[in-house]
Amino acid sequence: METAKRTPRGTKKRDTPLTEAGIYAAALRLIDADGVETLTMRKLAAALDANPMSLYHHVPNKEALLRGVASMVGAQFRTVTQKDRPWQERIRQLAEDFRALAHRHPKLMTYSFGQPDFVQPEDPFWLALTDVLASAGVPRQEVSRIAAVICAAVFGVLIAEINGALRRWSTLPPAPGATGEGESVDADSEGDHMFYTALNAIITSVHMTELKSYMMRTN
Amino acid sequence: METAKRTPRGTKKRDTPLTEAGIYAAALRLIDADGVETLTMRKLAAALDANPMSLYHHVPNKEALLRGVASMVGAQFRTVTQKDRPWQERIRQLAEDFRALAHRHPKLMTYSFGQPDFVQPEDPFWLALTDVLASAGVPRQEVSRIAAVICAAVFGVLIAEINGALRRWSTLPPAPGATGEGESVDADSEGDHMFYTALNAIITSVHMTELKSYMMRTN
DNA sequence: ACCTGAACACCGTTCAAGT
């Protein structure tokens, strides 16, 4: 009798060879489900029906694995830059796209933001943002700095939104003797409201920069 | 000959009993030096010249240990609320104090910000901020929401400053055909500059909220 | 009450060996 050379059906065993992309994709699934901190090389291998050590032929170590997953997700970000729309609308859409991406992979986002190389110079997100700022009238030499501050602030708000801090804080009693309490807006529109509060503040600030540079030019 | 009952001098061995506060303090020292991710119950015990298992009589587990350290540092934050100064100055000082604290324990800050319970309702930081916003003319029912967004944005900027992202981003070429490049300001004042860019933007935004509510009241 | 040694169930990673 021919012994089970080919794995019995029902028992899924790796048929296709391992690939870097496949490993990243599986890792992302596990991260989305259970978070970065519980991801394990051994569990990842199990999810791929592979030997734990096989992974090391495609990925140097766990740290590189996480970096790979993060940059894979970052590359998903594709902005349709509508050059004909006013810059306010373009910046808004950029932020919304990023937020949607963050909501799609909240656990990864929380991890990634702590990493130093979160946003890369070549990222379409970065290119689009600097482009919009330039077209908004922000002076050339200030574009990078303002873009950086905007990124940081938006990421901060997104993290706080994702881990629930934003919602918790906003329902805190504002002062010792509060008056109009318990508005009880529903949770979803509340989250949106706060995000757009931040976004509008940012847009206003950019507008200020534009105004200032205009006034300096005409003086 | 009397065998070494009392530990030989030179070899430091625990003389005072372990305490929760002592454990937190030692943990903070290790975190400041090497970061949260390399902190280990066993290494912490070694730093305290104690048996690893002794720690578990004062702290339930590693997660609680980290929470304890974080809240211990958070409690260090004491704001001298100068009620007589204009709110712009008070909000600025609040942010500066927080930034100083973050710079004192950057490794802990990076970890803490990811945690859901980073800022507690009773934190003096939170109370001071909501108080300032109220005195700035922000409508009662908006104070918590605005405070939350400000916290999130400031934390985001601080994290990005601490892990170097802010500096790296700001020195990125802003657009394909850049003109005035290589300003080469020194790094420290650059960091300050970006922090205050964000801070000024926030103050401007609060000012807008105040204006809006004023106009609504007089209409 | 406080501490401890041994042990358990995990980790990431190395390495020599297999095909």
Add this chain to the structure above:
DNA sequence: ACCTGAACACCGTTCAAGT
């Protein structure tokens, strides 16, 4: 070239036993 088993040097934590 790709995979693998065994092993190493770690983890956090439990538990029974010591004082």
